[in-house]
Structure formats: structure tokens, C-alpha cells
Amino acid sequence: MAEKIEVKGYIVLGDRLYTKSDEWVKVEDEDIAYIGITDYAQKKLRDIVGVELPEVGKEVKKGDVVATLESVKAAAEVYTPVSGSIVEVNERLYEEPEIINKDPYGEGWLCKIKLVDRSELQDLLKPEDYAKKIEAEEE
DSSP: OOEEETTTTEEEEEEEEEESSSSEEEETTTEEEEEOOHHHHHHOSSSSEEEOOOOOOOOETOEEEEEEEESOEEEOOOOSSSOOOEEOOOOOOHTTTHHHOOOOTTTOOEEEESSOGGGGGGHHHHHHHHHHHHHTTTT
């Protein structure tokens, strides 16, 4: 199990990188990156009732919208932290979007991207820096 940082009731996992807009990325198998939203983001959205995911094969650039999440409260766009091509989407979320609320760092992942530029990872927030961002926003 990955190291957990708990800050103001939100969980940040130590085995991934984060964006200022509350997405996470976890790189596995050299150049395949899982993308999802953070515990902080899913708690802010509350009950997620629908998802729009990208098409497999779609080329995306860092910062592009890769998903839209519908909650009872609002719709939120999810931005990719890295550039590459979509190799898989989490199709379970079409039937069970609430998985994102239950397990945002595990079963609730959104898509997998084949990285084209690993150096983009250097621009992302380390877990402790993301935890500080949450702390600042929650004060």
C-alpha cells in the first residue's frame, strides 16, 4: 500500500504526482500513466452520477480535457497532466460512476495514457506539495 498523507480529512497518496487542478497521475510499465481525480476533488464534487470519457486512440496534450464528471452539484472537467494517446478508459464508470467517490485512487481511475514526453512529469506536484496546496485552500 502506498504511503498516505492525510490533510484536513483528505487523503493524498505518496506513489503518484498531482496537478494544481486536482488530478493525479501514476506511471506504471515504463510509459503507461493512469489518470484520475484526487480524494479532495471527489469530495468537493460530492455524488458523481455520470462520466464522459475520451475515445481510445485519441491523442491528447497536457492540459486538454480528458473527461467530464457529472455530480448532483455540478459538472467538472478533468484535464490530463501529461501528453500522449489514450490506450484504455475505465468502462466500469459508465455503469458505476460512484466508484470515483468510493475509491478515487484505485478502482475509480479514469483513463490510461501512453506517455510521449516523460519530462512533463517534472512539472507536476509531489504528494507533499499537493498536501500543502489542500491545506492552503482549506484554511
